[in-house]
Amino acid sequence: MIKRALPLFAAAALAACSQEPAKETSGPEQSPPPVTEPAPAAPAPAADAGEQGGTDQWKTVATAEDQDRIARLPAAWEAALAEADQDHGAEIDALSLLAVPDGALPGNLQPGPGRYRCRTIKIGAKGEGALDYVAYPWFTCTVELTPGGDLILTKTGGSQRTRGLLYPDPANDRRLIYIGAQAWGTAETTWPAYGQNPERDQVGVFERVGIERWRLVLPWPKQEAKLELLDLRK
Secondary structure, three states: OOOOOOOOOOOOOOOOOOOHHHHOOOOOOOOOOOOOOOOOOOOOOOOOOOOOOOOOOHHHOOOHHHHHHHHOHHHHHHHHHHHHHHHHHHHHHHOHHHHOOOOOEOOOOOOOOEEEEEEEEEEEEOOOOOOOEEEOOOEEEEEEEOOOOOEEEEEOOOOEEEEEEEEEOOOOOOOEEEEEEEEEOOOOOOOOOOOOOHHHEEEEEEEEEEOOEEEEEEEOOOOOEEEEEEEEEO
């Protein structure tokens, strides 16, 4: 395993892949232009409660199983990098802070509302037949701050489309907690709510890793990988 050393909310409520999602074209990318495409219609939030109940306490929303995923984040990093380093060490090194477990930077945790470029990187194989490293193309993501205070991250393009809320983490001021779910394929035009379909649920940590650059780290996702990264850039 290649050892990597670190070259490392707001008070309001900030309100996530079976083999099928591998439809996205895989392969490391050379900073292509963002894909422009119409975004699927987002689910309408409840009038007063927000999309996930209007709370700023992420543990009141996340299941015990998903809370355990967050607690085991360091183990996910270790297992994923150890496996992928064998054949993809150079590619992982090229990701710089994006793939450094302790790479989170202080301050500016909340990206401003708007459109972003984003790509998914999966590290470590979930099981037999899965690849231990996949870098997908660039797509479009959005960040929305609702009038009720929900901070919503959405990946609007590709066959794996993520949508969820970002919460403060009282235990760590260098990260937010993400709780959301995925839509799959082109036939689905809305996202399931967190808890509606457990196989689609996602939890992770959201961190800043550069100027106008953030990452969403999903430990122990339910499909394909040991660790999943969403690279988000303005």
